[in-house]
Amino acid sequence: MEEDRIKWDERYTGDSYFFCFAPSGFLARCFETVRPLVPGLRAIDLACGEGRNAIYLAQHGFRVTAVDISPRGLERGERRAAEVGVSVDFVQADLEAFRFDERYDLILDFNFLLRPLIPLMVAALNPGGVIVMETILDTPSIEPGHTKSFLLQPGELVQLFEPFAGTVHLFEEEAKGPTPVARIIFQKAG
DSSP states (O other): OHHHHHHHHHHTOSSSOSSOSSOOHHHHHHHHHHTTTOSSSEEEEETOTTOHHHHHHHHTTOEEEEEESOHHHHHHHHHHHHHHTOOEEEEEOOTTTOOOOSOEEEEEEESOOOTTHHHHHHHHEEEEEEEEEEEEBOOTTSOTTOOGGGSBOTTHHHHHHTTSSEEEEEEEEEOSSSSOEEEEEEEEOO
């Protein structure tokens, strides 16, 4: 997906960061709920961008791998991690071809939807591991410019996790506003 790499490299060019330094609002809000659920401290952040969520996890003691297609985003993430004094393993990869070579206790997936990746994510979890996912929902209020195939339909996110043994601890949708989202916290059966 060379086109995607170019698009994101362009967004990560310039003096300012594309996203703020703080983690996703959802991750910050749910972290105290999620932390006691995870069986260990090995995490991966998919489509990490500039690494804000990966860095947040590293600041809380996780050993984190952060994966993104954009080398520019990853470079910014490496600088951010060094500035705050944490270690994150940043990996450039196209998630359409990505295969997990380790098991994880926590998998983050924010603002990225690749439906065939979800079964691979669940398979890559250790027993009792957790997926925290928030991605864009297709509603009439969404800002133009999104690729429809990368948008969730209302109610779809929870349906994508129904085939797997485990517990949905949270499922919610915010269907209003310029960037409507769906969120899930899924824990694989132990």
